[in-house]
Amino acid sequence: MKYTPILLLTLVAASASAADGLGSGLNYNRLGLGYESNDSIKSIVVSGEAKLGEYILVGGSYSDVDGKGVYDGAGGYISRFGLGVVFSAGPGDVILRASYGQGNLTDGISLGVADERSFGISYRTAIGAGFEGELGYARVRTRMVGDWLLESNDNVFKATLRYNLSRNFDLSLAYSLQDDIVGGNNLGLSVGYSF
Numbered sequence: 559m560k561y562t563p564i565l566l567l568t569l570v571a572a573s574a575s576a577a578d579g580l581g582s583g584l585n586y587n588r589l590g591l592g593y594e595s596n597d598s599i600k601s602i603v604v605s606g607e608a609k610l611g612e613y614i615l616v617g618g619s620y621s622d623v624d625g626k627g628v629y630d631g632a633g634g635y636i637s638r639f640g641l642g643v644v645f646s647a648g649p650g651d652v653i654l655r656a657s658y659g660q661g662n663l664t665d666g667i668s669l670g671v672a673d674e675r676s677f678g679i680s681y682r683t684a685i686g687a688g689f690e691g692e693l694g695y696a697r698v699r700t701r702m703v704g705d706w707l708l709e710s711n712d713n714v715f716k717a718t719l720r721y722n723l724s725r726n727f728d729l730s731l732a733y734s735l736q737d738d739i740v741g742g743n744n745l746g747l748s749v750g751y752s753f
Contacts, residue, residue: 582651584682584690585752586615586644590730592748596741599623599663601636603748615642615653625663632669636661640676650683655696670704680716692718700740712737726752 586609594601601624607617618639625632640657659674680694694716702708718732732746 582646582649582683584651584684588728588750588752590748590750592730592746594621594744594746595626596736596744597627597738598625598629598741600626603746605748609644613643613645615644615655616640617642618657621661623661623663625665629663629669632663632665634661634663634669636672638674647681648683650681653680653682653692653694654678655680670702670706672700672702674701675699676714678714688722690720690722692716692720694718698736698740708739710737710739712740720750728752 586607588605588607590603590605592603592605594603601621603619603621605617605619607615609615618637621636621638623634623636636659638657638659640655642653642655645652645654655676655678657674657676659672659676661672661674663669663672676696676698678694678696680692682690682692685691696714696716698712698714700708700710700712702710714734714736716732716734718730720728720730722728728750730746730748730750732744732748734744734746736742736744
């Protein structure tokens with residue numbers, strides 16, 4: 559898994575040539591570097607997404623994770639890959655996404671592994687003055703295995719505000735409401751390069 563960020567960036571960059579820029583005019587071809595934190599973990603995240611043709615999105619992320627609270631001193635990774643479909647709706651886009659993720663947390667010995675399946679819908683639009691907003695809902699199924707087995711089905715609500723510093727660079731702030739059993743509410747900040 560140590561080459562996952564390189565493979566992810568290669569996939570997204572290679573896919574960008576298929577983007578044709580139809581629809582709302584929002585750019586989905588983005589590489590990002592960010593920081594996320596909730597009650598259980600904090601992580602550095604490398605992410606990428608590209609629009610293929612008029613409707614299809616491909617993307618993913620790789621997170622270098624450090625534990626917090628009861629998981630202090632632990633570390634690991636989470637990799638996620640996703641597919642989406644974009645439909646123009648008024649001044650913005652409706653996006654349907656499905657993703658799959660795997661992670662591992664260790665403190666010298668394996669504390670646990672997890673997989674995550676997610677299906678969601680969101681609406682993204684330009685707000686004006688360089689700002690964009692996205693509101694979304696996802697149903698997330700998490701299965702964690704260690705010295706225990708934990709399965710959780712959660713409703714996750716997410717709001718993202720992006721400010722386009724220029725045509726190619728942006729800052730994004732995201733906040734997700736999610737269950738305490740999967741870490742609690744999540745705050746993320748990232749800088750992105752759009753191509």
